Amino acid sequence: MTVPLYVQIRREIEARIRAGDLPPGARLPTEKDLSAQHGVSRATAQRVLNDLAEAGLAIRRRRHGTFVADVTRQINLLNFVTPATAAKGVPGRHEVISARIVRAADAVLTLPGASADTAVVELIRRKLDVREEPQTLERHVVLFAAAPDLLDENLEELVTLPYLQRRGVALDTIRLYLDPVALGETEAALLNSRIGTPALMRRRELLAGEGKAVEVVTTLVRPGTAEFFLELPVPAG
Template identity: 40%
Template structure:
């Protein structure tokens, strides 16, 4: 291990954040404490913390200290993080309708499930997102219970799984796949649209470090939604 010291410190803190030892909002040690713990100069720990800050993992506030960043509203990432937020920003009332909820073991024969949870347990959730009681999207979701055990106790009559995860589980990597499909059969019925309506099919997987967290497939009703993404140099600001 001949990694630079500031890098080792950075990783140590990052690991604690990703493992959940340091939950979102937690205050992390001051630079003084860290420099005492590692027996190094302040600039060294400062460098580690600055790197975490520009990576968006922590927020630093003068006088107050450094805090684990709340799972960001996916700052510059694709903009459909949370349908609830989007709907309410339009001034509509949001509602999540839970259709099914099951716990079962991951099927090793399914690549998606195996990649997500190995042979561990999965929570499968199906539901519909509504805006002003009009269906907007149907959602089929798998969550690895090994990665997010607390989710067993959550009541998804009150909050959608996406919103809950966004607020409670920071992710570090995500993959998103978007395609256009024609809504058919049951899905079309649930969206209250004629069969053949062009819809966006969004499939997303998220990880925290090496552990899979969730897999979602959403079918977004017709022309009700755009996906928007902006990219730019990571502005430290």
């Protein structure tokens, strides 16, 4: 599978951040500079910088430029729950913890509406940031009938929403929840955190017609690595 050019450029910048060549506070190339350096359109250059900013790796300041962010990511809750962000993924890499086909009753998450003997695909991954530090823990449970070849995909790169859309799965609704949780032993170990530490978990359900669930996925954010905020315009007086 060919990696899109904007992803290649983004990864080059991520590698420089990881190597320490671009420390926190360092100014990143402008859209004009990226366009000239890589021979891409201004829109492609803008997407690279916007993706880095949405992932919390960069801060974009109007009329001042784009800068490498501090270790603590700034996450806009509206971006955190929007389907568009889920569809394209964010910078960093996935480490596959486990991938298997199991009965719904034995899966790590409950797939709403699935009977105990329904076959599902279970995928557990850890997202690492460009510094190779744990960022999130993701658990997916997908209806096997909708994704029989999912385990043949590149699981380190896979983003499930566009994968299901490419397969022609008829998705009707995306339902999102934000749940405060306390880390259990397994979660704490994978996220390099302490057992019982409060954390924020996003739970997403992809629903087909009549509310039938095709996938449920949880994303558990490593405590202390992100600050969540909402930024809204001030209403006219």
